[in-house]
Amino acid sequence: MSSDPKASIAQMEKIVSLCKRRGFIFQSSEIYGGCGGVWDYGPLGAELKRNLRTAWWNTMTREREDVLGLDASILMNPAIWKASGHVDTFADLMRECSLTNKRVRADHVDPQSGTVLKYSGAQSPTGWRWDRTITALTKSGEHIESFRKRIRALIAQNAGESAGKPEEIELIGEEKIDAVNGSVDFHPETGGMLGEARPFNLMLKTYLGPTATEDDVTYLRPETAQAIFAQFKNVFDSSRVKVPFGIGQIGKAFRNEVTPKNFTFRSREFEQMELEFFIKPDEAVEIISGEVAAWHEGADLSEPQPNWGWELWHRYWVDQRTKFYQGIGLGDVLEYYWQTPADLAHYARACVDILCEFPFGTEELEGIAARGDFDLSAHQTASTKSQEIFDEELKTAAAKLTDEQKEALIQKRLAAEAAKVKGEPMPEAAVRAWFERLFKGSYVPHVIEPSAGLDRMALAVIAKAFSETEKVDEKGKKEVITVLRLHPRVAPIKVGVFPLLKNKPELVAKAREVYALLKKHLNCFYDETASIGRRYARQDEVGTPFGVTIDFETCGEKGPELLDTVTLRHRDSGEQERVKISELLGKLLPLVS
Ligand code: GAP
Numbered sequence: 274m275s276s277d278p279k280a281s282i283a284q285m286e287k288i289v290s291l292c293k294r295r296g297f298i299f300q301s302s303e304i305y306g307g308c309g310g311v312w313d314y315g316p317l318g319a320e321l322k323r324n325l326r327t328a329w330w331n332t333m334t335r336e337r338e339d340v341l342g343l344d345a346s347i348l349m350n351p352a353i354w355k356a357s358g359h360v361d362t363f364a365d366l367m368r369e370c371s372l373t374n375k376r377v378r379a380d381h382v383d384p385q386s387g388t389v390l391k392y393s394g395a396q397s398p399t400g401w402r403w404d405r406t407i408t409a410l411t412k413s414g415e416h417i418e419s420f421r422k423r424i425r426a427l428i429a430q431n432a433g434e435s436a437g438k439p440e441e442i443e444l445i446g447e448e449k450i451d452a453v454n455g456s457v458d459f460h461p462e463t464g465g466m467l468g469e470a471r472p473f474n475l476m477l478k479t480y481l482g483p484t485a486t487e488d489d490v491t492y493l494r495p496e497t498a499q500a501i502f503a504q505f506k507n508v509f510d511s512s513r514v515k516v517p518f519g520i521g522q523i524g525k526a527f528r529n530e531v532t533p534k535n536f537t538f539r540s541r542e543f544e545q546m547e548l549e550f551f552i553k554p555d556e557a558v559e560i561i562s563g564e565v566a567a568w569h570e571g572a573d574l575s576e577p578q579p580n581w582g583w584e585l586w587h588r589y590w591v592d593q594r595t596k597f598y599q600g601i602g603l604g605d606v607l608e609y610y611w612q613t614p615a616d617l618a619h620y621a622r623a624c625v626d627i628l629c630e631f632p633f634g635t636e637e638l639e640g641i642a643a644r645g646d647f648d649l650s651a652h653q654t655a656s657t658k659s660q661e662i663f664d665e666e667l668k669t670a671a672a673k674l675t676d677e678q679k680e681a682l683i684q685k686r687l688a689a690e691a692a693k694v695k696g697e698p699m700p701e702a703a704v705r706a707w708f709e710r711l712f713k714g715s716y717v718p719h720v721i722e723p724s725a726g727l728d729r730m731a732l733a734v735i736a737k738a739f740s741e742t743e744k745v746d747e748k749g750k751k752e753v754i755t756v757l758r759l760h761p762r763v764a765p766i767k768v769g770v771f772p773l774l775k776n777k778p779e780l781v782a783k784a785r786e787v788y789a790l791l792k793k794h795l796n797c798f799y800d801e802t803a804s805i806g807r808r809y810a811r812q813d814e815v816g817t818p819f820g821v822t823i824d825f826e827t828c829g830e831k832g833p834e835l836l837d838t839v840t841l842r843h844r845d846s847g848e849q850e851r852v853k854i855s856e857l858l859g860k861l862l863p864l865v866s
Contacts, residue, residue, distance in 0.1 A: 284632040288739055289536055291755060295815050297321065297735065297765075298537060310533025310541035317815055318731070320765030320796055322544075325601070325730050326523055328762060329546045332597050333521045339577075340519040340548065341512055345500030347525055348481060351491045356655030357499050357648065359492075364472035365531055372409060372424070372465030373431050378531055379470040384455035387411045387464075390420070393446035395428055399437040403428065407444070408466040410459040420464075427463055475528045477541075493527035498722060501549045502648045505718075509662060516662060516718050517577070517586070519550035523727070535633050537728045544727035550590065551718035553664065554646070555582035556682055556711060561670045583719055587623055587643040590723050594627060594639060601730075602760030606630040606737055607638075619696030620647035629733045638733055639725040646717040653717060661715045668714030683708050734763055738816055758845055759816030761865040767795040768861060769812040773824040775801035784823040787839065787854055791821075794858060795865060809842065818844045819861060826851070 292298040296315035302308040314322055334340045354360050366379040392407040407428075411420045421444060429439035436442055458467050476492040494500065501520045508520050523546045533539050555565050558580060565582035566572075572585065574592045581589070591609070598607055608628040617624060624642040628635045649660040671679075683705060690698035699707075710716065738759045744752050761767065768791055772784035781801060788799045798817065800808045809820055820842040829836035841852045841860070852860055 281632045281634075284739070285536065287741075287755075288632065288736055291739070291757075291814070292318070292536075292735065297815075310530055310539070312537050312540060312542075312728070314731075317765040321734070321759075321763060322727060322731055324763045324765065325727060325734070326544075326546070328601060329597070329725070329727075330521070330523060332600070333519075333546075333548055337519075339514075339517060340521050340550070341508055341514065343501055343504060343508065343520050343522045344524065345497070345504060345522060347494050347527075348479075348491055349494060349500060349503065352655060353499050353503055353652070354476065354492050354495075356651045357502075358651070359476055359495060359499075360474070363476060363495060364474045366470040367473040367531060368460075368467040368470050370460035370463050370465035371405075371468060372407060373427050373460070373463050375460060375463060375465075376473070376531060377460055377462075377467070381532065382457045382459075382461055382467070384457055385410060385413075385459055385461070386452075386454045386456070387413055387415070388452050389450040389459075389466075391446075391448045391450050392424075392444045395425075395436075395442055395444050397437045397442045399435060399441075401432065401436045403432065403436075408450070410453065410456070410464040410466075412464060423464075427465070473531060475530065477527045477529050494525075495528050496526050496724070497522045497524045497545045497547045498549060498648070498724065501547065502652055505549075505551070505649060506658070506660060516664065517550065517552045519548050521546070521548045523547075535631070535636075537732050538631065538633075538636065540728055543729075545724060546727055546730075547722065547724045548590075549648075550586065550721045550723075552581075552583060552586050552721060553667070554711070554716055554719050556686065556708070557664065557667050557716055558582050559682065560674065560711075561666055583622060583643050583645075583721065586721050587625075587641065590721050591625055591627075591641050594641060594723050594725070598627070598629075598638075600760075601734060601763050602758075603629060603638075603733055603737055606733070608635055610637075614694060617695070620645050629729075629737075631733065631736050636729075638729050639723060641721070641723045644720050644722055646719050648720060649717045660717050661710070662718060664714045664716070667711070667716075671712040671714065674712070679708070679712060734759060754810060754813070756813040756844070757816035759818070761818040764816045764818050764865070765796065766798045766812065766815060766817040767819060767865045768797045769808065769817050769820045770797055770799045771805060771808050771820060771822045772801050773805060773822055779828050780823050780825070783827055787821060787823060787857070790854070791858060791861070795861060813844055816844075818865070820844070821857065827854075 295317060297318035299313045299315055300307045301311040301313050334342045367376045368379050369376050387410045389408060389410055394405060395403040395407065409424055424444060425439040425442045428442055429436045459465065460467055476495050478490055478492055480489040481491045482489040501522055524544065525542060526545045527542050530539050530541050533541055558565050562580035564580055566578060566580045566585055568584045568588050572588065574589045577589060595607065598604060606629050610626040610628055612624040622643040622645055624640060626637045627639040629638040653660040686704055687701060690704060738757045740756050740758055742754050742756065744754050746752060770784055770788040770791065772780035774780055788797055791797045798812065805822060812820060822840040824840060825831060826835035827837065827839055835851065837854050838851045839854060839857065840849050842849045
């Protein structure tokens with residue numbers, strides 16, 4: 274990212290423009306003026322997203338023995354959102370501009386300085402009156418007349434036609450109130466005084482059923498995770514798995530974001546790729562293994578171990594997710610933010626945000642949280658359906674403990690509860706009841722949750738891959754060439770297939786043959802128009818990592834040894850090599866998967 278804000282904006286504009294021009298991402302409903310915070314993926318964007326989705330799904334479920342997949346519905350019983358806490362607490366604190374009613378997130382108001390002016394109201398020759406106190410801040414360096422003009426325009430905009438022309442609006446009873454320094458009480462755009470901060474729920478409401486009354490209200494899911502918790506028991510009972518194991522899901526999520534921004538980064542409709550990885554409570558690990566392994570810098574995270582508690586599992590998933598990002602070309606633009614105890618929700622034990630460098634700043638790509646048994650326990654309480662599992666190994670190990678050993682475990686937990694800095698400590702009777710169930714082999718599993726956003730990931734790979742180089746053509750004319758250096762694994766088109774000349778039927782026929790051979794296995798693009806250099810450049814611009822050119826050598830015109838060979842061009846190195854058609858697929862497949 275450039276440290277120059279203008280350069281960062283320019284870079285972002287180029288990316289947005291490329292995405293539209295080459296069919297990666299379009300504004301939703303563009304012909305009707307758009308739809309705020311909602312985006313559509315064009316032909317190349319759809320392929321890119323599909324590749325990212327497949328990479329996540331294969332890495333997180335298919336290639337593992339301990340993770341299963343789920344594809345749950347977007348609409349669910351609203352009781353789920355009550356139990357999860359989303360109905361009551363999934364909100365941003367918002368403040369409203371007293372001048373325009375425009376809302377802003379309370380934590381998005383930077384301190385401002387200037388002079389505060391107050392008016393007792395406004396009126397216009399149309400007879401329109403506004404009997405409301407108007408308090409606003411002059412922007413730094415703003416002339417008083419420009420300020421008045423701006424306030425009139427804002428009032429006119431808000432009042433509609435009844436107020437008449439902005440320049441005819443009279444601001445009544447002007448008073449200079451104060452000079453303020455570093456105030457966060459004025460709207461950053463309008464300068465109007467802000468009201469009290471109020472929670473604004475981010476869930477998108479809808480109605481289920483034809484009557485559309487308040488009784489039919491439900492929500493478009495704001496995260497995919499809750500469906501995994503709600504189906505935990507069904508998956509567990511139907512799949513012959515043992516804890517630790519995970520359930521992964523990819524799907525749409527919806528949030529009525531107050532300020533969708535930075536292209537697709539913060540959207541109102543987006544896709545999540547979430548894993549809920551269920552683990553034994555640390556006490557169960559201690560009973561079975563005799564100890565819970567402690568994490569230390571350099572700890573071996575390559576293979577999960579039976580004595581891992583939540584901390585090592587959490588570190589393991591941070592490591593696994595980092596490896597995933599390395600595998601799609603984002604390894605060198607990642608940073609980590611370990612939430613402090615003050616940042617953490619009361620039920621969370623740890624949470625790390627994997628951040629990525631975007632042109633507009635270093636921002637969250639994925640969150641990995643250790644959420645204890647909060648979610649399953651909340652659904653157990655609200656639904657009154659047990660979310661406990663039975664662990665034979667635990668029961669057998671617990672049966673071998675003496676009463677003193679059991680009491681020592683209980684005392685250790687009671688001390689931990691007493692030392693809690695957030696949330697209420699569990700009462701002693703509840704702790705003892707919990708251990709009683711644990712010693713019999715029953716518990717509600719704890720969870721580690723790596724939660725990634727697909728749209729952010731797509732934007733991250735495009736932004737990382739975007740590069741420009743200056744080229745001078747044969748006539749000495751300078752030209753800026755865009756190359757999207759996408760990792761071959763995620764690139765929407767893997768191979769461009771080109772006959773050297775389109776007016777040579779033997780070259781075209783051979784190129785079509787090669788295209789037919791490759792396209793069964795790889796997304797390819799056949800192009801016979803324009804010069805070969807222009808065709809390479811078109812594919813470079815959309816990130817195609819390989820080009821195959823069928824030339825006269827292929828048809829045997831330069832000797833039998835080159836018959837049925839093609840030129841394989843590598844986008845990033847510019848290297849060109851001769852490859853036998855019969856060996857082409859075998860060479861390309863490992864490079865793109
Ligand atoms: N279940 C946990 C959860 O939903 P989150 O941090 O709110 O946690 C997880 O979301 C990920 O989903 C984020 O790291 C981000 O990649 C993606 N995400 C969240 N809100 C988004 C939005 N408005 N637009 C695009 N992606 C979003």
